[in-house]
Amino acid sequence: MADYDYHGRLARLLWERQLTGPLTKANRMAAEPTATASTNLRQRYLRAEEFVIGLIGVALLRLSAADGLSAADRTRLADPLLQQLQEFMLQMDGRPFSDHGWEVLDARAGYGRWAASYDLASAALVAVEEPSVLTLLDNLPAGLVVDAACGTGRYAAHLAARGRDIVGVDIAAEMLAIAEARVPTGRFVVGDLCALPLATASVAGAVCGLALAHVSDLESVARELARVVRAGGRAVLSVPHPLVVALLDFKAAIPPSQADERRAYIRQHAHAVSDYLDAFVGAGWWELRRCVEPQISSTAAAALRPGFAEIMQIALVGLPAVLVLELERCPKAMV
Numbered sequence: 016m017a018d019y020d021y022h023g024r025l026a027r028l029l030w031e032r033q034l035t036g037p038l039t040k041a042n043r044m045a046a047e048p049t050a051t052a053s054t055n056l057r058q059r060y061l062r063a064e065e066f067v068i069g070l071i072g073v074a075l076l077r078l079s080a081a082d083g084l085s086a087a088d089r090t091r092l093a094d095p096l097l098q099q100l101q102e103f104m105l106q107m108d109g110r111p112f113s114d115h116g117w118e119v120l121d122a123r124a125g126y127g128r129w130a131a132s133y134d135l136a137s138a139a140l141v142a143v144e145e146p147s148v149l150t151l152l153d154n155l156p157a158g159l160v161v162d163a164a165c166g167t168g169r170y171a172a173h174l175a176a177r178g179r180d181i182v183g184v185d186i187a188a189e190m191l192a193i194a195e196a197r198v199p200t201g202r203f204v205v206g207d208l209c210a211l212p213l214a215t216a217s218v219a220g221a222v223c224g225l226a227l228a229h230v231s232d233l234e235s236v237a238r239e240l241a242r243v244v245r246a247g248g249r250a251v252l253s254v255p256h257p258l259v260v261a262l263l264d265f266k267a268a269i270p271p272s273q274a275d276e277r278r279a280y281i282r283q284h285a286h287a288v289s290d291y292l293d294a295f296v297g298a299g300w301w302e303l304r305r306c307v308e309p310q311i312s313s314t315a316a317a318a319l320r321p322g323f324a325e326i327m328q329i330a331l332v333g334l335p336a337v338l339v340l341e342l343e344r345c346p347k348a349m350v
């Protein structure tokens with residue numbers, strides 16, 4: 016920090032815009048803090064420019080915190096970011112903010128709508144998440160495995176291909192229909208993670224990929240999985256990492272069809288890492304075996320906003336993208 020004055024440069028940049036530029040919507044919002052439909056960031060659709068301005072801020076903070084960079088490196092990396100920030104602010108001047116609101120759907124309706132294109136859209140996150148989960152699935156004991164919130168059957172297909180008996184459960188029938196066609200040897204049942212349609216102690220292991228952030232009551236899921244998995248069995252859980260969910264306002268956003276102006280996302284909860292651990296481990300049903308945090312790779316960062324590869328690299332690469340837990344069902348737990 017001592018060798019490169021980001022804050023001074025940023026402050027000058029903002030001050031100059033305020034003195035010389037037209038009254039921007041951002042300035043008006045600061046002056047009139049009443050939230051309307053279009054100024055409420057939770058309700059309206061964030062413009063690409065607004066998102067990238069935020070990412071430039073994150074990139075500058077990460078450069079500031081990075082160890083081992085020379086003053087020349089910091090200048091080389093920071094100058095184009097500040098330049099782009101200025102260009103974006105000029106572009107935003109006088110332009111109306113988007114008024115298209117988000118439609119917020121529950122999991123059943125949202126994944127019902129998304130099912131047909133889901134596998135294509137989720138590829139970047141899955142590429143980061145999957146290798147860690149697959150490694151841990153090798154530790155599942157012999158016997159039936161439940162793919163809980165199985166979606167289109169990604170993990171059910173992997174396990175079935177290795178000769179495992181599987182049962183898949185999901186709240187969205189449209190996702191299950193795809194899983195059923197993909198894994199003909201599996202059994203698939205519509206059901207809720209909080210009330211699994213399976214008998215007590217009927218499975219040896221469980222996998223639950225990228226679904227728990229959609230559930231408000233984590234303790235119910237922890238108890239239900241502990242009920243159906245027999246003592247000594249294992250569960251592998253993955254969720255988008257709470258840090259990037261908060262930092263990037265990460266949404267389970269359904270890709271719009273061409274005709275749609277209004278975008279939709281599926282409601283999810285801002286659980287912290289400690290919320291997951293409290294629900295599963297704190298209640299005494301599960302013991303933690305492994306906790307893995309796969310990081311955002313260069314490829315995943317580039318996929319997020321293809322036109323802004325350099326900003327994405329500095330802002331995002333190396334942050335934890337996913338939280339993966341491997342748990343063992345405690346032998347003595349009463350469920």
Ligand SMILES: C[S@@+](CC[C@H](N)C(=O)[O-])C[C@H]1O[C@@H](n2cnc3c(N)ncnc32)[C@H](O)[C@@H]1O
Pocket residue numbers: 122123126163164165166167168169170184185186187190206207208209223224225226229230
């Ligand atoms: C992001 S997708 C992940 C699908 C799959 N597990 C995978 O990793 O490819 C989340 C899935 O969770 C399901 N889901 C969300 N809430 C659920 C609930 N309460 N009970 C059962 N399934 C649920 C959705 O229908 C959707 O198929």
